[in-house]
Amino acid sequence: MNFALNLNYFLVLAAALFCVGIYGLISSRNVVRVLMSIELMLNAVNVNLLAFSNYIDPQNIRGQLFTIFVITVAAAEAAVGLAIILAIYRNRQTIDMERFNLLKW
Template structure:
């Protein structure tokens, strides 16, 4: 359990949590304003610090999954702790969107790509509902838009999966790297 890479990533998590705590207790902001930088940018600096620590510990061979998850969670807390609630929800939506985009580009399985698309659609839905709550609480335009998004996503999933099944039946694979029939 406690292999070298796991130790590395635990160390990273400790550093990240430390930076977060420093930031949350106002230490980072104080130091930065002492150095002449505007305090409202403190969260961006804390974010950059976490990212750089993550890159360093990845370079020294930490456990990738733990570092990515821990880094994202701490960065999310740092970026949103002193924002108003609307920005908070939408930042979470942006994180889902980025994760979905990553899965979309990186995955080889066609069904996993569809799953990533669903994740991105849901991220967009979070933003719609947040706008509906914050900007338009009387008419609920955002929620209605989200309902239509839900409908279209259902149709998309049905047709997409049917296409994947048809491809699987013809090619006996769902690996995106092997669908190269149209490659000159």
């Protein structure tokens, strides 16, 4: 058997990570966990980009560049997310998703 790493393994790993992220997104009640799930989804994208960059585009490595931008933006997004969670925690003393139901029709 050939155990050399090929592109498919990385793509499957990324897809699995992405699905774990989506599962966490819809099943978590704690807002911080939801935020972490979103980070998982973004990291799945990073794995994808890096794998493609390594196997398909080793000359220009545009994927690696893209990943740097994704990491940076994800950090900004997490910072804003935590700030909003902090603001809501100060007002409501909870970070349970199911208690945030003021806005409903």
